[in-house]
Amino acid sequence: MNTIKELYAYRQMIFSLVKKDLRGRYKGSVLGFLWTFINPLLQLVVYTVVFSYILKANIDRYYLYLFVALIPWIFFSSSITVGASSVVAQKDLIKKIYFPRMVIPISYVTSCFVNMLLCFIVIFAVIIVTGVGVNFAALLTLPIIMGVEYVMALGMALLTSAVTVYFRDLEHILGIVSMMWMYMTPIMYDKSIVPDDLLPAFNLNPMTHVIECYRTVLYNKAMPDLSTLLFAAGLGVALLIIGCLVFNKLQRHFAEEL
Amino acid sequence: MAQNEIAIDVNNITKSFKVFLDKGSQLKERLLFRKRSRYEERKVLRGISFQVKKGEAIGLIGHNGCGKSTTLKLLTKIMYPDTGTITMNGRVSSLIELGAGFHPDMSGRENIYTNASIFGLTKKEIDARLNDIVAFSELEEFIDNPVRTYSSGMYMRLAFSVAINVDADILLIDEILAVGDANFQAKCFNKLKEIKSHGTTIVIVSHSLGQIEQICDRSIWIHEGLIRAEGPPKEIDLEYLDFMGQKLQESTRKELEEKQQEDESAGQPEEEEQDETPEEKKRWGSGAARIKKIRAYSSDGAEQRIFRTGESIRFRLDYTVKEKVPDAVLGIGIFNRDGVQCYGTNTRIDKLTEFSLEKNGSAEIFLEKADLLPGEYLLDFAIETGDGIPVDYYREAYKIEMISNIGDVGISRLEHKWNI
Incomplete structure (x- = not known):
């Protein structure tokens, strides 16, 4: 409870770190902020070529099918991989000055989140330009889905960023883990083609449910399945609680370990 | 003493650091040499208790490695004590690291916001202080230029101005009054006095006993992780100086004795040749x-x-x-x-x-x-x-x-x- 109060007091710090991160991210590159859009778009092109042209997934409007899942995934995976090193990256600050340490992963995940929101502009542009259209009622649930994903990403980032301080290998391990995680989540393919014996693993994967919700709303233009959404929310909150507990325990010795 | 008059209550804190003889933080090393990652535990603080009243200024003195900076770090909550408790009543600001989070490409004004936010100020609070901060730093003309164009003196002036204008209830200072030119130093010093007169509690770690004597009401001398003496700065500082003097004398005497032993073992008979050996340059x-x-x-x-x-x-x-x-x-x-x-x-x-x-x-x-x-x-x-x-x-x-x-x-x- 105290932590929350303190984090609220430091909201300006979170805000300015997010701003600094967003502004500083593409500093010095020619295309600058455009990279926020170019990067996922290029990934989209690659995956679309591979999965709809070469491997022939036989999914209608595969580019959109993929796009609405890929953007949320990029947010999640960058939150855990790059987020893992966020605390280590701010070691000068941590060693020298007091502030609630959670500010760092929170602001990092938030800046990734803002990035995702910006990418959603592109998603909507594609939806409108290609004449797919939207279901406004379903669209109202989108913020909730995003919120659930944010909570999950934050839980994971708290966990990975705190552990990385003590165990630096994690950063590198997470690169592989996030790739495996991506293929174990129905992003490029449909959950229906997953073999039955693997299904339990997919169902335990919190991102499966989140991605499904995004897809239902944006691709199928339907209301998301309430039980899926609730289940995802439950997993998200559980992750966040675990993340907070671990982070709080580990943060006491950050200054000495860094 | 009424509880609400106490700003800082330090109760029997201890802190030790693990000094790893060879530390492996990689997976391979952790797994393979689990038993082998040996370390020594160095007790830096062995049980320190003190209280600071609201509005009081205290100075922590002691030689290098005595634990005074560690104490300050524990007060700021950068680190936590192993045992014992610390209670701080009020908003804490520390002048330990100046210019935390400054971004060279951002303007002075933007950096004020970033830096002040790290001290836990909200936008509204920073807005209210902005003019004071800029005025104190004397950087009005440059405030919208990127900080990378600043000289190091200007940089420190800006950083100090932010930190000192936080309006903390408790101010923790570690060897900082070496900012900018003599004029600005004097200004900082006066500002500190002014802050103190407004009832801010101040804890200073400094080697400059003169500064401590001017500002502090009390000195606490920490020696090898314990409080050795505390009291009025004038008395404690003298005691400390005497002690340091004796210690230095001991070490130089030891040095001298070793040197003499060497001289003696070199033997008298060869004295004349000895003139041309290493001593040659120093003695002719x-x-x-x-x-x-x-x-x-x-x-x-x-x-x-x-x-x-x-x-x-x-x-x-x-x-x-x-x-x-x-x-x-x-x-x-x-x-x-x-x-x-x-x-x-x-x-x-x-x-x-x-x-x-x-x-x-x-x-x-x-x-x-x-x-x-x-x-x-x-x-x-x-x-x-x-x-x-x-x-x-x-x-x-x-x-x-x-x-x-x-x-x-x-x-x-x-x-x-x-x-x-």
């Missing part, structure tokens, strides 16, 4: 007479190497004579750490009647008021003949240290008086 001359031993005494006759600025010092040199030295001249030269000669004289300059050295004996020079300012000084002693041929010129023959708790600067104190 015909060798007809040699300085054997140098000692320094304070006014009360105790042999020592640490003196207070303004004290009297008596140097006594014992010499041995192999051949008679007619028209001998004895000389002394005092050099500071930078090799600057602070003073030098000899018996000829002082127009002493001619004398010759015929047999072993000793001579003394008495400095009635050694006004050298704090620092280490190396002394040359020399025996020459009347026509300036060195008999035994001994460079850096002796080392003394001057201490003082007055903050004047330079090489030597000049007698002075102000008329205002």
Whole structure:
């Protein structure tokens, strides 16, 4: 409870770190902020070529099918991989000055989140330009889905960023883990083609449910399945609680370990 | 004492650090050498308790590694104590790291917002303070330029201005009053006094006892992780200086003894050859007479190497004579750490009647008021003949240290008086 109060007091710090991160991210590159859009778009092109042209997934409007899942995934995976090193990256600050340490992963995940929101502009542009259209009622649930994903990403980032301080290998391990995680989540393919014996693993994967919700709303233009959404929310909150507990325990010795 | 009058309550805190002899933070090392990652536990704080009243200013003093900076870090909550508790009542601001989170590409104004937010200020609070901060930093013209265009002095001025304008209830300061030029330093110092008069609790860690004496109501002397003494700065600081003096003396004596042992083990018979070995550069001359031993005494006759600025010092040199030295001249030269000669004289300059050295004996020079300012000084002693041929010129023959708790600067104190 105290932590929350303190984090609220430091909201300006979170805000300015997010701003600094967003502004500083593409500093010095020619295309600058455009990279926020170019990067996922290029990934989209690659995956679309591979999965709809070469491997022939036989999914209608595969580019959109993929796009609405890929953007949320990029947010999640960058939150855990790059987020893992966020605390280590701010070691000068941590060693020298007091502030609630959670500010760092929170602001990092938030800046990734803002990035995702910006990418959603592109998603909507594609939806409108290609004449797919939207279901406004379903669209109202989108913020909730995003919120659930944010909570999950934050839980994971708290966990990975705190552990990385003590165990630096994690950063590198997470690169592989996030790739495996991506293929174990129905992003490029449909959950229906997953073999039955693997299904339990997919169902335990919190991102499966989140991605499904995004897809239902944006691709199928339907209301998301309430039980899926609730289940995802439950997993998200559980992750966040675990993340907070671990982070709080580990943060006491950050200054000495860094 | 009523509970609400206490700003800081430190209750029996201990802290130890693991000093890893060879640390493996990679998976392979962690797994394979689990048992082998040996470390020593170094107890930095062994149980410190103190209370600070609201509005009180205290200074933490002690030599390097005594745990005073660790104490300050625990107060800021950068680290946590192993055992014991710390209660801080009120908003804490620390002047430990200035300019935390400054981004070189952002303007001074934007950096004020970033930096102040790290101290836990909200946008509204920063808005309210912005003018004060800018005014205090004297950077009005440059405030919208990127910080990378600032000189280091300007950078520190901006950083200090933010930190000092946080309006904390408790201000923690670690060796910071070395910001910018002398004018700005004075300004910072006055600002600190002003802040203190508004009732802010201040904790300072500093080597500058002068600063502590000017601001603090109380000094706490931490020695090897324990509080050794606390009380009015004037008293505690003196006690501390004396202690440090003695300690230094011990270590120099030990050094000296070791040196002497080496000298002795080198053996007397080869003395003449010895002149050409390493000592050569530091010592030359015909060798007809040699300085054997140098000692320094304070006014009360105790042999020592640490003196207070303004004290009297008596140097006594014992010499041995192999051949008679007619028209001998004895000389002394005092050099500071930078090799600057602070003073030098000899018996000829002082127009002493001619004398010759015929047999072993000793001579003394008495400095009635050694006004050298704090620092280490190396002394040359020399025996020459009347026509300036060195008999035994001994460079850096002796080392003394001057201490003082007055903050004047330079090489030597000049007698002075102000008329205002």
